[in-house]
Amino acid sequence: MDNEKMFEQMSMEGAPKIVTVPPGPASKEILQYQADNESSAVSYSKGMPMAIAKAKGATIEDVDGNIYIDMFAGAGVMALGHGHDEVLKAAHAQIDKVTHTLDIPSPTRVEMVKALRRILPKELSRVFFGGPTGSDAVEQAIKLAKYNTKRNGIIAFEGAYHGMTGVALALTTDSGHRDGIGELVPGVQFIPYPYTYRNPFGCPDEDLDLQCADYLERILEDSHSGTSLPAAVILESVQGEGGTIIPSPRFMQRVREITKKHGIIMICDEIQAGLGRTGKMFAFEHAGIVPDIITMSKALGGVGFPISAIAYREELNTWPAGKTIGTFRGNMIAFAAGAAALNWMKDNKIPERTLALGEKAMVRFKEIEAKYDIVGEARGLGLMIALEMVTDSKSKTPAEALAKKVRKYAHQRGVMIEVGGHHNNVARLLPPLVISEEYLMKGIDIIESVVKDLQDGKLD
Ligand SMILES: Cc1ncc(COP(=O)(O)O)c(C=O)c1O
Numbered sequence: 151m152d153n154e155k156m157f158e159q160m161s162m163e164g165a166p167k168i169v170t171v172p173p174g175p176a177s178k179e180i181l182q183y184q185a186d187n188e189s190s191a192v193s194y195s196k197g198m199p200m201a202i203a204k205a206k207g208a209t210i211e212d213v214d215g216n217i218y219i220d221m222f223a224g225a226g227v228m229a230l231g232h233g234h235d236e237v238l239k240a241a242h243a244q245i246d247k248v249t250h251t252l253d254i255p256s257p258t259r260v261e262m263v264k265a266l267r268r269i270l271p272k273e274l275s276r277v278f279f280g281g282p283t284g285s286d287a288v289e290q291a292i293k294l295a296k297y298n299t300k301r302n303g304i305i306a307f308e309g310a311y312h313g314m315t316g317v318a319l320a321l322t323t324d325s326g327h328r329d330g331i332g333e334l335v336p337g338v339q340f341i342p343y344p345y346t347y348r349n350p351f352g353c354p355d356e357d358l359d360l361q362c363a364d365y366l367e368r369i370l371e372d373s374h375s376g377t378s379l380p381a382a383v384i385l386e387s388v389q390g391e392g393g394t395i396i397p398s399p400r401f402m403q404r405v406r407e408i409t410k411k412h413g414i415i416m417i418c419d420e421i422q423a424g425l426g427r428t429g430k431m432f433a434f435e436h437a438g439i440v441p442d443i444i445t446m447s448k449a450l451g452g453v454g455f456p457i458s459a460i461a462y463r464e465e466l467n468t469w470p471a472g473k474t475i476g477t478f479r480g481n482m483i484a485f486a487a488g489a490a491a492l493n494w495m496k497d498n499k500i501p502e503r504t505l506a507l508g509e510k511a512m513v514r515f516k517e518i519e520a521k522y523d524i525v526g527e528a529r530g531l532g533l534m535i536a537l538e539m540v541t542d543s544k545s546k547t548p549a550e551a552l553a554k555k556v557r558k559y560a561h562q563r564g565v566m567i568e569v570g571g572h573h574n575n576v577a578r579l580l581p582p583l584v585i586s587e588e589y590l591m592k593g594i595d596i597i598e599s600v601v602k603d604l605q606d607g608k609l610d
Pocket residue numbers: 225282283284285286288311312313314386390391419420421422423447448
């Protein structure tokens with residue numbers, strides 16, 4: 151079978167198919183049940199109102215029989231698509247053997263570590279499974295950095311999203327998440343990320359990456375900057391929730407040099423950008439660097455089983471046994487599924503295909519940027535793609551309402567996407583990496599049709 155055929159067969163046929171504008175009657179009933187019984191904090195089902203019946207590959211069917219092209223992949227979790235056959239087979243086989251072992255080893259755990267060893271740079275020789283979520287991995291990475299340096303401060307970046315728990319939330323910038331819940335963990339300082347479209351320094355855009363790195367160096371070297379030597383600098387190798395902001399390789403290289411020079415731990419958060427998403431197994435690889443610690447989650451559990459991990463350099467492996475513990479640090483089903491997924495991804499050269507597919511998608515998105523004044527910038531790396539929506543491309547005024555309408559009407563026309571960004575004005579795409587080229591291009595056509603109708607004032 152030629153490769154593209156294989157990807158086509160992984161999804162449901164005939165998508166998108168809208169039989170009733172979502173939410174249809176069956177979805178409405180379930181959404182109402184959720185609204186009546188679950189927390190008011192529930193969010194995704196407000197942006198894409200429907201109830202899901204089943205999913206396959208890059209397609210999702212709701213309970214009213216609508217079939218969508220999934221260009222969100224459960225916030226990047228479903229990199230290998232929904233219901234990936236080999237991954238499911240591995241999970242099914244594991245469930246009858248053993249499902250929970252704390253950190254007592256098993257052949258399945260060995261398979262997971264071996265699968266990680268196949269894709270990690272050799273310098274990141276140690277792996278730690280610290281809890282089921284991405285936020286857990288961030289907590290552990292910071293704890294490891296603090297323990298090794300015996301320092302407390304952390305430098306993070308404007309626009310960062312690192313999670314919702316104690317330290318992870320303190321490292322997350324969105325005031326919508328931070329405000330109104332009292333004091334956050336102290337010791338965190340944010341500095342500008344090279345967000346060229348909204349250049350924070352006013353320098354020529356092509357110099358912004360080095361300006362941001364120089365700023366980091368300056369506050370570390372100026373004894374009157376008010377910044378004590380921190381334990382760690384943490385950054386997303388491509389900023390995700392902040393609006394899919396792609397740093398240049400030389401920015402990453404300079405941050406690596408500066409952190410090395412000052413004995414600061416460099417942590418790359420690869421929870422969203424990692425595991426093939428940007429066209430490399432890890433996004434930091436685009437810069438040819440190796441950080442000291444990386445965080446992983448989302449796609450790591452194969453088909454959405456909860457698991458996270460950090461990988462780090464040998465010299466940081468100083469924790470005594472039991473220094474950091476937890477009940478759920480090795481879900482056997484997630485390990486079985488994760489090992490199968492990572493091996494499949496590597497064997498089938500998924501990052502390479504993702505890079506090529508992303509380049510084709512960006513040709514289309516750059517056309518869209520050029521054609522419609524309400525699209526300020528289209529940007530992407532691999533299959534991590536964004537359209538920054540503005541009132542007009544001259545003023546660049548952020549248009550949150552427009553980004554939300556792109557999501558709403560794309561959903562109504564059978565395509566699922568998300569919204570993010572510093573001003574919540576960025577339409578974000580994270581399709582499964584196994585999406586067929588046909589569905590990717592169809593999805594883009596539908597997004598363009600929505601942007602066109604918004605630009606022409608045909609949608610309210
Ligand atoms: C870069 C990054 N770090 C951390 C997290 C937190 O992961 P989780 O939601 O599993 O706690 C996310 C989630 O979106 C993320 O994108």
